[in-house]
Amino acid sequence: MALVVQKFGGTSVGDPDRIRNVARRVVETARAGNQVVVCVSAMAGETDGLVALGQDLGEGDPTPREYDVLLATGEQKTIALLAMAIHRLGHDAESLTGWQLGMRTDASHNRARIQEIDCGRLRAVLDRGAVAVVAGFQGVDDDRNITTLGRGGSDTSAVAVACALGADVCEIYTDVDGVYTTDPRMVPSARKLARISFDEMLEMASLGAKVLQVRSVKFAKRYGVPIHVRSSFHSAEGTWVTREEDVMERLVVSGVTYNRDEAKITFRKVEDQPGVAGRIFDPLSEAGIVVDMIVQNLSSDGTTDMTFTVPVGDYANALKLAQDAAAGLGAEVEGDDAIAKISVVGLGMKDHAGVANRMFNVLAEEGINIQMISTSEIKISVIIQEKYTELAVRALHDAFVDAGGDEPREEG
Amino acid sequence: MALVVQKFGGTSVGDPDRIRNVARRVVETARAGNQVVVCVSAMAGETDGLVALGQDLGEGDPTPREYDVLLATGEQKTIALLAMAIHRLGHDAESLTGWQLGMRTDASHNRARIQEIDCGRLRAVLDRGAVAVVAGFQGVDDDRNITTLGRGGSDTSAVAVACALGADVCEIYTDVDGVYTTDPRMVPSARKLARISFDEMLEMASLGAKVLQVRSVKFAKRYGVPIHVRSSFHSAEGTWVTREEDVMERLVVSGVTYNRDEAKITFRKVEDQPGVAGRIFDPLSEAGIVVDMIVQNLSSDGTTDMTFTVPVGDYANALKLAQDAAAGLGAEVEGDDAIAKISVVGLGMKDHAGVANRMFNVLAEEGINIQMISTSEIKISVIIQEKYTELAVRALHDAFVDAGGDEPREEG
Numbered sequence: 002m003a004l005v006v007q008k009f010g011g012t013s014v015g016d017p018d019r020i021r022n023v024a025r026r027v028v029e030t031a032r033a034g035n036q037v038v039v040c041v042s043a044m045a046g047e048t049d050g051l052v053a054l055g056q057d058l059g060e061g062d063p064t065p066r067e068y069d070v071l072l073a074t075g076e077q078k079t080i081a082l083l084a085m086a087i088h089r090l091g092h093d094a095e096s097l098t099g100w101q102l103g104m105r106t107d108a109s110h111n112r113a114r115i116q117e118i119d120c121g122r123l124r125a126v127l128d129r130g131a132v133a134v135v136a137g138f139q140g141v142d143d144d145r146n147i148t149t150l151g152r153g154g155s156d157t158s159a160v161a162v163a164c165a166l167g168a169d170v171c172e173i174y175t176d177v178d179g180v181y182t183t184d185p186r187m188v189p190s191a192r193k194l195a196r197i198s199f200d201e202m203l204e205m206a207s208l209g210a211k212v213l214q215v216r217s218v219k220f221a222k223r224y225g226v227p228i229h230v231r232s233s234f235h236s237a238e239g240t241w242v243t244r245e246e247d248v249m250e251r252l253v254v255s256g257v258t259y260n261r262d263e264a265k266i267t268f269r270k271v272e273d274q275p276g277v278a279g280r281i282f283d284p285l286s287e288a289g290i291v292v293d294m295i296v297q298n299l300s301s302d303g304t305t306d307m308t309f310t311v312p313v314g315d316y317a318n319a320l321k322l323a324q325d326a327a328a329g330l331g332a333e334v335e336g337d338d339a340i341a342k343i344s345v346v347g348l349g350m351k352d353h354a355g356v357a358n359r360m361f362n363v364l365a366e367e368g369i370n371i372q373m374i375s376t377s378e379i380k381i382s383v384i385i386q387e388k389y390t391e392l393a394v395r396a397l398h399d400a401f402v403d404a405g406g407d408e409p410r411e412e413g
Numbered sequence: 414m415a416l417v418v419q420k421f422g423g424t425s426v427g428d429p430d431r432i433r434n435v436a437r438r439v440v441e442t443a444r445a446g447n448q449v450v451v452c453v454s455a456m457a458g459e460t461d462g463l464v465a466l467g468q469d470l471g472e473g474d475p476t477p478r479e480y481d482v483l484l485a486t487g488e489q490k491t492i493a494l495l496a497m498a499i500h501r502l503g504h505d506a507e508s509l510t511g512w513q514l515g516m517r518t519d520a521s522h523n524r525a526r527i528q529e530i531d532c533g534r535l536r537a538v539l540d541r542g543a544v545a546v547v548a549g550f551q552g553v554d555d556d557r558n559i560t561t562l563g564r565g566g567s568d569t570s571a572v573a574v575a576c577a578l579g580a581d582v583c584e585i586y587t588d589v590d591g592v593y594t595t596d597p598r599m600v601p602s603a604r605k606l607a608r609i610s611f612d613e614m615l616e617m618a619s620l621g622a623k624v625l626q627v628r629s630v631k632f633a634k635r636y637g638v639p640i641h642v643r644s645s646f647h648s649a650e651g652t653w654v655t656r657e658e659d660v661m662e663r664l665v666v667s668g669v670t671y672n673r674d675e676a677k678i679t680f681r682k683v684e685d686q687p688g689v690a691g692r693i694f695d696p697l698s699e700a701g702i703v704v705d706m707i708v709q710n711l712s713s714d715g716t717t718d719m720t721f722t723v724p725v726g727d728y729a730n731a732l733k734l735a736q737d738a739a740a741g742l743g744a745e746v747e748g749d750d751a752i753a754k755i756s757v758v759g760l761g762m763k764d765h766a767g768v769a770n771r772m773f774n775v776l777a778e779e780g781i782n783i784q785m786i787s788t789s790e791i792k793i794s795v796i797i798q799e800k801y802t803e804l805a806v807r808a809l810h811d812a813f814v815d816a817g818g819d820e821p822r823e824e825g
Contacts, residue, residue, distance in 0.1 A: 017469045051490070057429045059497040067500070070508050071493035074486035078463070081483035085471040088479070096482050100512065101557055122557075145513055145534075 003169040004127070005030055008040045008137065008159035013174055013233045014079050015045035023233075024086035026174075031092055031132055038123065038133045038166065040159035041083055043075025051075055065110035069139075069149045073099065076136035076155075084134045093131035097122065099139035099147065104158065106140035106148045113140055113148035115157065115220075118165035135162060153214035160217040164224035171226055173213060174233035179240030180205065180212055182402045183257040188395050190403055195238070197255060198245040202228075204346040204380045205256050218242065245348060253349035253356060254401035259394050261387055263293060264316035264338035265372070266323050270304040271332040280330060281307060284322040290315040294342070294375045294384065304332075308373060310384065313338055340372065341390040344382040345397055356401075357381050363400045369393055415581040416539070417442055420452045420549065420571035425586055425645045426491050427457035435645075436498035438586075443504055443544055450535065450545045450578065452571035453495055455487025463487055477522035481551075481561045485511065488548035488567070496546045505543035509534065511551035511559065516570065518552035518560045525552055525560035527569065527632075530577035547574060565626035572629040576636035583638055585625060586645035591652030592617065592624055594814045595669040600807050602815050607650070609667060610657040614640075616758040616792045617668050630654065657760060665761035665768060666813035671806050673799055675705060676728035676750035677784070678735050682716040683744040692742060693719060696734040702727040706754070706787045706796065716744075720785060722796065725750055752784065753802040756794040757809055768813075769793050775812045781805055 007027060014020050023039070031037045043051075055063040055071050063071075080096035087094035103119030126133040137155025140148045150157055156173060163171035178193055180202065185191040197205070199222035206215045212230055221228050221242065231239030241247075271277055285292055295309045311319045320336045327334040350356050357374075360381055364371060369392065373384035385393055419439060426432050435451070443449045455463075467475040467483050475483075492508035499506035515531030538545040549567025552560045562569050568585060575583035590605055592614065597603040609617070611634035618627045624642055633640050633654065643651030653659075683689055697704060707721040723731045732748045739746040762768050769786075772793055776783060781804065785796035797805055 017466065020470060054429065054490075054494060055497065058432060058494040058501070060501050063497050064500045067493040067496045067508055070496075070510070071490060074489045074493075077486045077489070078466075078483060081479040081486075082466060082470040084479040084482075085467065085475050088476045089470070089472050096479055098482070098559075147510075 002034050002036065004036045004038075004166055006038045006040060006159055006163040006166070006168045006171045007174065008155060008172065009042070009174045009233060010155065011042040011045040011048065012176060014041050014083065017082070020044075020079070020082050021086050024083060024090055026233075027083075027132055028087060028090045028092045036127045038127070038135060038162055038168070039083065040135045040137045040155060040162060041076060041079045042137050042155040043072075044079055047075045047078065048072065066146060069110050069147050072149050073136070073139040073147045076138050080134045080136045084132075087132055087134070093129070094134050095126045095131050096134045096136075097126070098136050100141035100145065102135050102162075104140035104161070106142055106150070108142040108144070108146065108148065110146075110148055112151035113142070115140060115150070115161045118161060120165050123162070123166065153216070156214040156217035157220060160220045160226065160228065163226045164220055167224075168226055170229050171221065172229045172231060173217075174231060175212060176233065177212060177230075178232045178237070179230050180242070180256070182255065183394055183398045184259070187259075187391055188257075188398045191398065192402070194240050194255060196241045196243055196248045198248045198348055199242060200245065200379055201255055201346050201348055202242045204344070204377070205258055213242070248348065251349040251352070252347050253353045254345045254347035254397075255349075256346045257394050257397045257402065258344050258346065259390050260342045260344075261390060262313050263310040263340065263342055263384075264313045264319075264336065265308060265310050265340050265384060266316075266319060267306060267308040267335045267337075268323065268327060268330070269306050269333040269335065270300075271307055271330055273299060273303060273305040277305075277330065278307070281323070281326050282309075284326055285311070285319055288315075288318060288322060290319050290322075294373055294382065296373045296375070310340070310342070310373070339387040340384050341387045341393070342382050342384055343390070343393045343397065344380055345401055346380045347401075348379055350379050350381070359400065360397065363396050364393060367392055367396050414446050414448065416448045416450075416578055418450045418452060418571055418575040418578070418580045418583045419586065420567060420584065421454070421586045421645060422567065423454040423457040423460065424588060426453050426495065429494070432456075432491070432494050433498050436495060436502055438645075439495075439544055440499060440502045440504045448539045450539070450547060450574055450580070451495065452547045452549045452567060452574060453488060453491045454549050454567040455484075456491055459487045459490065460484065478558060481522050481559050484561050485548070485551040485559045488550050492546045492548045496544075499544055499546070505541070506546050507538045507543050508546045508548075509538070510548050512553035512557065514547050514574075516552035516573070518554055518562070520554040520556070520558065520560065522558075522560055524563035525554070527552060527562070527573045530573060532577050535574070535578065565628070568626040568629035569632060572632045572638065572640065575638045576632055579636075580638060582641050583633065584641045584643060585629075586643060587624060588645065589624060589642075590644045590649065591642050592654070592668070594667065595806055595810045596671070599671075599803055600669075600810045603810065604814070606652050606667060608653045608655055608660045610660045610760050611654060612657065612791055613667055613758050613760055614654045616756070616789070617670055625654070660760065663761040663764070664759050665765050666757045666759040666809075667761075668758045669806050669809045669814065670756045670758065671802050672754040672756075673752075673802060674725050675722040675752060675754055675796075676725045676731075676748065677720060677722050677752050677796060678728075678731060679718060679720040679747045679749075680735065680739060680742070681718050681745040681747065682712075683719055683742055685711060685715060685717040689717075689742065690719070693735070693738050694721075696738055697723070697731055700727075700730060700734060702731050702734075706785055706794070708785045708787070722752070722754070722785070751799040752796050753799045753805070754794050754796055755802070755805045755809065756792055757813055758792045759813075760791055762791050762793075771812065772809065775808050776805060779804055779808050
């Protein structure tokens, strides 16, 4: 008997028939002899309606505490309906809201962090043979205020519950089959990975693969609970995200990702003296703008060029702040939002030299100019002109994945 | 400084603009120097949507526990939105769900009874000068399950909170101006009562006046908290429901009510022997059918006729059960759902003889036959043919209220 946590997103529970489908899947798992916790999001569309009401009554600036009270009704609705549907299939189930579940978070409304889960009630439900139907996305702070975890919080809820219970697996049901070597819509030869390590998944997710929330992968990594990303439409195996030791083959490159949601800002001819970086980045930080890549090069004339990227949604604001800072520094500012970040990710990079070199060569052969480079232990990212995105992704996938850095992991 | 509990129903919070209106009213009361608790229902229409979803997923028989989890989202939504709207008017407010409020009930899902209210959090909110925005209709049982109070539960929530806090008044905002001597749509001379006693209100409410839930009046009576029933559309005084001692004049008849939602079943020629009543009423009780009036008369031939009334919605079922019972008793059954119950209610009846007699004479003068009679200390009810409802109500109102049993209470 295994302890399985299953997570279904808003689309999977988007209407009564879909909720019934989820109920069938859950009951099948339970009847196969497993203890089952199912974690759900608000029905698709529900959250949009709640957000609209909150923006209306809050006049564009809803009170964070009350906004959480409002949004939390979405998942509460789903858990009640799913528990009913499971009952109609003749299986016991009990719904648990964030506070009933003992999902304790800090008091940061709208983006709360999980602190601990009191598993007493969950275990009691499971021990009596019932399915625990838990509300994703929501928690409760020490003063018994309702909190929500922010965007994609339901993945995090599910994984956190799995970690707290020491579950055998956390299954994330989604509208894709699993994690692919790259975007299959862009590269038809993209293959589903059977297994991937937490660290690889973190790089893939944060780089735009968008299958799993970064926070949930971090949780799973810390507690060593495997995540199984799989389709909610059929029962074939998806992709297991596991500890590095459990990934049998270490591919040099297991994935090629892209992100077109960043923009680039360059300071030219900045005097190279202490405190300059602070004068550039402090205003951005105060404005809550997250800077991703930063590159600095010393010029021969004693000035320096500094380039960084920001989310494209913050670009206009960041550019204005940059221009203000540049005026004080006697520097010039350029901006470009027609860029893309292309990354190759793979555990095997740690042991294989020359991946960066090969990557640059592949791009050069296609005539693609590299504007910025950033590297980590298992990832190399470059910034290129946006219009070359598809070409770059295909060429790198061909070179590293299809041709095989080593033997690629095969997938059924 | 007074402590005021205000209750607004689903229509009063039916859309964003109405919620903003309620917020303005609440803030006015607070700025006039009062501590304010506001208790709200789900937005009009919201509950219907939730009921439909629950019936769908529950296939007509939703799990009671989960049904409560589902329905409770309705009020949770309203409290969040109202608290936001109050914030936008520059006043502090905090929403409290049933469990945050400490609204402890028994475990009878869908029709829970309030056991106690832990006022600690409520007092803390009020003490810091904020408005407490509490969810009506919902509570939490000893095992931290969400419960709901059943139909009209929000009135009961509001009054219970007022009682627990020892509030100076519980204001019930509604779409009528107050409690009238009879239905103004039926009798244009009907007058709004300035004050009415709890007991009179109980008889009025349970007899079909439908302004206040019976349970909430019982609560207010037990704790001696006055209820002020008033319009949500303007600020004129409505009707105060208070202790008998606080009702200055004791009208012989303060109201004439009618109820067309009952049906009548008669057993003819029942042998008059012990145990017969049980054989008639036990099956009804087992079917959850509430019997209202019961009249029995001994005939000269040693058999008896037994007549009782049931809600018209249960009539078909009750008639079938009665026929089954009659077969075993060798009796005959007749039914009639074209009846009305007309009642006169008044504290002064206790001291004035002859009210019943006068009532029967008034009806006789109009040629209305009385089928059943039932009396209490402050009420006389008769069953008549339904088609005479308006005629009976007008005649009785003319005789007792307009003509004045004593000096009628005047109302501004």
